[in-house]
Amino acid sequence: MSNDEYHWGMVIDLDLCTACQACVVACHAENNVPSVGEVEVIRRRSMHWIRIDRLWHGEEDHLRAEFTPLLCQHCANAPCEPVCPMYATYHDPNNHLNIQVYNRCAGIRYCGVNCPYKVRHFNWFDPYVPEPLNEQLNPDVTVRRRGVMEKCTFCVQRIRRARDEARAQGVPFDTSRVQPACVQTCPTGALIFGNLDEPESEVARLARSPRAFLLLEELGTEPTIFYLKRGESHVRTG
Amino acid sequence: MSVLDRATGWFGSWVSRGEREAHHDHSKLLLHDPRPQEELNDMVLDAMQRTGRGYWTVVGLLAVLAVGSFLAAWVYMILSGMGVTGLSRPNYWGVFIASFIFWIGISHAGTFISAILRIFGAEYRRPITRAAEMMTTTSLIVAASFLGIHVGRVWVAYWIAPYPNQRGLWPNYHSPFLWDEMAIVTYLVGSTLYLYLPLIPDLAMARDRNLGGWREKVYRALALGWQGTEEQWHHLNLAIKIFSVVIIPVMFSVHTIVSWDLAMTKALGWRSTIFAPYFIVGAVFSGLSAAISVLIIARSSMKLEYFIREEHLNGLARLVLIFSMVWTYFFFADFLTEWYGGDAAGHTIIQLQVSGPVAPFWYAMLFFNIVVPWLTLWNGRIRRSPKALMLITIGINVGMYLERYIIVTGFLRRNQMPFSWGDYAPSPVEIAIVFGSLCTFLLFYALLSRAIPIIPVWEVREGQLSHGLRRLGRATVPTVTELEE
Numbered sequence: 001m002s003n004d005e006y007h008w009g010m011v012i013d014l015d016l017c018t019a020c021q022a023c024v025v026a027c028h029a030e031n032n033v034p035s036v037g038e039v040e041v042i043r044r045r046s047m048h049w050i051r052i053d054r055l056w057h058g059e060e061d062h063l064r065a066e067f068t069p070l071l072c073q074h075c076a077n078a079p080c081e082p083v084c085p086m087y088a089t090y091h092d093p094n095n096h097l098n099i100q101v102y103n104r105c106a107g108i109r110y111c112g113v114n115c116p117y118k119v120r121h122f123n124w125f126d127p128y129v130p131e132p133l134n135e136q137l138n139p140d141v142t143v144r145r146r147g148v149m150e151k152c153t154f155c156v157q158r159i160r161r162a163r164d165e166a167r168a169q170g171v172p173f174d175t176s177r178v179q180p181a182c183v184q185t186c187p188t189g190a191l192i193f194g195n196l197d198e199p200e201s202e203v204a205r206l207a208r209s210p211r212a213f214l215l216l217e218e219l220g221t222e223p224t225i226f227y228l229k230r231g232e233s234h235v236r237t238g
Numbered sequence: 239m240s241v242l243d244r245a246t247g248w249f250g251s252w253v254s255r256g257e258r259e260a261h262h263d264h265s266k267l268l269l270h271d272p273r274p275q276e277e278l279n280d281m282v283l284d285a286m287q288r289t290g291r292g293y294w295t296v297v298g299l300l301a302v303l304a305v306g307s308f309l310a311a312w313v314y315m316i317l318s319g320m321g322v323t324g325l326s327r328p329n330y331w332g333v334f335i336a337s338f339i340f341w342i343g344i345s346h347a348g349t350f351i352s353a354i355l356r357i358f359g360a361e362y363r364r365p366i367t368r369a370a371e372m373m374t375t376t377s378l379i380v381a382a383s384f385l386g387i388h389v390g391r392v393w394v395a396y397w398i399a400p401y402p403n404q405r406g407l408w409p410n411y412h413s414p415f416l417w418d419e420m421a422i423v424t425y426l427v428g429s430t431l432y433l434y435l436p437l438i439p440d441l442a443m444a445r446d447r448n449l450g451g452w453r454e455k456v457y458r459a460l461a462l463g464w465q466g467t468e469e470q471w472h473h474l475n476l477a478i479k480i481f482s483v484v485i486i487p488v489m490f491s492v493h494t495i496v497s498w499d500l501a502m503t504k505a506l507g508w509r510s511t512i513f514a515p516y517f518i519v520g521a522v523f524s525g526l527s528a529a530i531s532v533l534i535i536a537r538s539s540m541k542l543e544y545f546i547r548e549e550h551l552n553g554l555a556r557l558v559l560i561f562s563m564v565w566t567y568f569f570f571a572d573f574l575t576e577w578y579g580g581d582a583a584g585h586t587i588i589q590l591q592v593s594g595p596v597a598p599f600w601y602a603m604l605f606f607n608i609v610v611p612w613l614t615l616w617n618g619r620i621r622r623s624p625k626a627l628m629l630i631t632i633g634i635n636v637g638m639y640l641e642r643y644i645i646v647t648g649f650l651r652r653n654q655m656p657f658s659w660g661d662y663a664p665s666p667v668e669i670a671i672v673f674g675s676l677c678t679f680l681l682f683y684a685l686l687s688r689a690i691p692i693i694p695v696w697e698v699r700e701g702q703l704s705h706g707l708r709r710l711g712r713a714t715v716p717t718v719t720e721l722e723e
Binding site: 040043054079146 | 318319320321325326327328329330331388389390391392394395397398405407409410412413414415416419502503504505650653654655656657658660
């Protein structure tokens, strides 16, 4: 391993996404994301590191639903990072990841205010994991207490484990073997993850697609998640 | 004398009648109505010691509310989590930040009245500087407490202070929140010193009353051995002169940085280049209004009618009217550019205020901040009427609180991702804390008003010595001796 720098990125093919929510469930299981319950969801405090934004288009008889899986965009120029006085929101320069250090977080929620994608989540109460779900908590991931912010990490524990294993075995790190839980679970293969710095990787190839676009590109946040979309590919009702 | 009154045309003769009457009788003016030094001292010290049953009832009630509403609700929130507030995903900031900005705004009154009016030699400032400076220090403490109330883990909030620590980590100087902390600490230290300096001769006056016991010891220590010698006066005047210049940029920096907390973000409606001056003007506007309210209460409850007269209310009320106009100008400039720009995202903010869920607050704000002062304060009689001014100035502070409420908790409801739009209403816990903070402010102020002389007697005396009356034929002409050498 001469170069220990990776530019992790994701491609989300909106033409393939069926909004089945499997990625949401997988993320909850992998990252010990607590279920906040119905009442809190109604109060707009839902906690999903990846969620499916649903927007309705058109008139009453011709309603179309447009689905967008939304997770932390791991912006290269992240608005959440400079505003945190504690360095709890921090840019990992080696992995180009937007890191949230829970122990440093005092819960000022400045990052949440400044995130234009609204993908940062606050622990309004201590997490509650009902039995028997406590049996499946992931020992690789810490549980966050009340008063701290949290968000998608691109399953950084999986990235580290794969890299450390490759190092221990003395073999080159095959970045294509790393998959966050959402990508692993997606039944239609709408989510693709990888190292954008390797031009031959699938994620880098798809990111060059003419269908690719960035979310709120005009804000200059330089997200590392590329969305693919062509034409009208929405679910119709009525 | 009063450009505004003359400008109102045919209203003018009716409006300024009160003023002309005042001119015939110069003894209506504090500086032309001198009394012996001892009498002045006694008036102020008697007011300070006037702690009857009514006073202790009010203080007791405020203390109960401060503990029962402010502290109890805060402790409950710390123990259960921020979830007991009405905050949610788009509305990560709520009334705590709005209240924080409000109390910082109130704190601008002291410096403005004391430092800026002192530098410009406005004579009507003399008896009211102390009362305004006390507001600055008191409201800053309340404002700073809101930073602690706001954060999710208040038990680690001290990490924001830059100190060598085991974590090997300095705070992030890129964050406007850190600038905030620096500005507030600087302002709190600066304004407390600025309150203390002109207080020294008055503390010596309290010391010389021989109260006995611990109070006399405290006054003796705080008076720093003041004897009133020529040299001491020279040093004091020099120090006050330096401080009143230095404190002004500090005052500007505080509300500038508070506005930058919002203006540095990508939130809709917040990223505005005029937020800094707009907020400063709003802060002085609400601070001056609060100063009038407090002066009217102090005047009647402490029997200070000799010191705080109609002329002082009139002078402050005029400033309030001017600041209402400047505030309106900034408000209009900010609103028009957003509306004219036609940006779709920006227009969601406009719609939110004009016809959306915050519209009732928005129209109430315009009513209290523009309609009421503009329709009333041009009138010299209203500017001299304590009752009318009390209503108007409290209304202005309601309006200015609503302004912060709309900007903080209103604008956050909309963002570039419509799926994450959501409304906000403060929870009972938040309302209890915000209401309790008002009681805490009043409690601190009530206690402080009996601990230190609320009127700077020596400044009044200095003013009375430099003002005199001269006979010119049959007319009596007021004269002023220039104090600056």
